[in-house]
Amino acid sequence: MLWATAGAVTLGFLITLEIAARRYAGVPGPLTTQAREVIFAPKPGPLYGGLALMMVVLTWRQRFIAAGAAIGIDVVFVLVRWAVDAKVDADHFFGNGALWVMLGCAVIAVTRRTGQERVLLLKAVGLGLLLVAGRKTGDTWLLITAKTRPEVLDPYLATADHALGNPSWVAGRILKATGPIGIHTLDLVYAQLAVAAIVVALYQLRNVAAERRFPSHHLVRTFLVIGLLGPAVYMIFPVVGPIFAYGPGTSGTGGVQWAVANLWPNTPPPISIPHPVPYDAITPRNCMPSLHTAWATTIFIHSRKGPRLLRFAGTFWLVATLSATLGFGYHYGVDLVAGVVFALTVEAAMRALDRGWDRSATQLIAYGATVFAALLACYRYLPVEMARNPWAFGPLLLLAMTSVIYGYVRTTKLWEREPKKTAPARQPEPQLELV
Incomplete structure (x- = not known):
């Protein structure tokens, strides 16, 4: 049913x-x-x-x-x-x-x-x-x-990002200094995120043929739901990203005519009163939250129960994806904070659908949703205050994200290894005629 x-x-x-x-x-x-x-x-x-x-x-x-x-x-x-x-x-x-x-x-x-x-x-x-x-x-x-969405809200995020020290500008200069090897490596990781997801999913689903049933919870479910819900937030908070709003665009020239200023990644934008700005009808408004960060976070989570090589790969993909999203100028730092909170909240809800809506799960989901909504509200209505008081708002942003991470780890017991199960007697597999 x-x-x-x-x-x-x-x-x-x-x-x-x-x-x-x-x-x-x-x-x-x-x-x-x-x-x-x-x-x-x-x-x-x-x-x-x-x-x-x-x-x-x-x-x-x-x-x-x-x-x-x-x-x-x-x-x-x-x-x-x-x-x-x-x-x-x-x-x-x-x-x-x-x-x-x-x-x-x-x-x-x-x-x-x-x-x-x-x-x-x-x-x-x-x-x-x-x-x-x-x-x-x-x-x-x-x-x-x-x-x-003819107008974008990039000036709001660029201003709020001062609270975190303008990480996209910093990462962009670092990546540029690494040369072609670093750029091509991160570009490959960023573009092939779905491949990493399929590898983890195939590991989780490896016993379906023998057991004749799917596991109650696996990566693909959360992956798809994140992709379903995330664009709804794009419509509420349209943002194109630093390389488009404050740089030349990915083509090197196409974004200049629409950019607020050609500053990325060398010069952080000055603190000023933000306002919506017009942008073209081609570039997606797909920054808030960072779904690449959300997906990489779920890959990391679902790889924790795997063998060492898979856990290492999940960690590498998360770190490399975060580096790429910032280093290529696709996202602001505040996008990544929201992306992590968004991913953990969705993942907690998907787990609760299968394992029961007990009190701890319900509290975690409600708390994650509240933190996510509060982040969006701060980015939209308090960006100048955030930029002028980075000593307060920077730690508060990281603390809010960390509190959701802590709640998820504590509720799901993420780091506990699953006990080894005794394999049941193997039953003959029914034959499925494909031809």
Whole structure:
């Protein structure tokens, strides 16, 4: 019943977003763009990531068949595109095969499976397609923010960021001094955040095929909910980021005509009374809160129960993501503080859905939501006071974030290792015919 309700709500949301995209941005929404990728050239990363998540319910033999079928279908599509001389970007040549296999497994679940096996396979297909739809939904949300929010509030955050010592300006100069190696490394980490999430998710879901059930709580759920709720805050607090509002933009020249001043990363903006400023209708207003920080935080949390290598990778990805968001000028320091609080609050709520809304969980969620709302209010209405009194507001911001971190760690017992479970007798795995 819960899965059916969640599916209905998700479908309703996607339909609403489809209508909003066509009405406010004049472009197809996530449902249309996803349907197009059955035939037209897609971006392969999300599709093959979704296929990998779907295959957690399959046996190894079935996984090889599914992967081989996906690659074979893609080879056919690539040959046809070459034959007709289709103009396709280099990174959009393949990916259709993964989508075809996921849709094919959905058909098999409905027509060839019954009972719990049908439900399990449909859950797996839904999980894979949700990952893909989440990417499409995010792209649509970003375009809507640019089209519907002509003014941005960057001067407010730039002023409030004085309380933290203007960390984006500092990190930008440090990253520039590291040269091409540091820049390319952080750029790779920042761009491939979803890959890290899939690796952690696959570890958490590694036993689904043997146990014939999904774990009660895993990374993908929180990852998707953060991506669903975060853009709603973008609409309330539209911000483009330091490199756009106070620098040349990512292209090196495109942002100058809209920038408040060309100051990033060499000269922090002076303290003055902030006001909304106009910006173009192309650049997404996707800074407050920093969802890259929120996602990296959840990856770090969910990697804590894994082996040492996974824990190390989760830590590295969090540190590198925080460094990239600041060093590339994509976010202000106050964005990151809000992003951490946002992530922990959502993660606590998702845990509570499965493990019960006891008193400690309810208090943590209420407290996290209150702190997050207070941060937004301070950034909007007290930025000048924050900038003129960094000795008070800087520690208060860090203390507010730390208090939520402490509450989460204490409530969830994050650092306690799970006791090893005695493996149950392995039952024969039912065979799922893919062909």
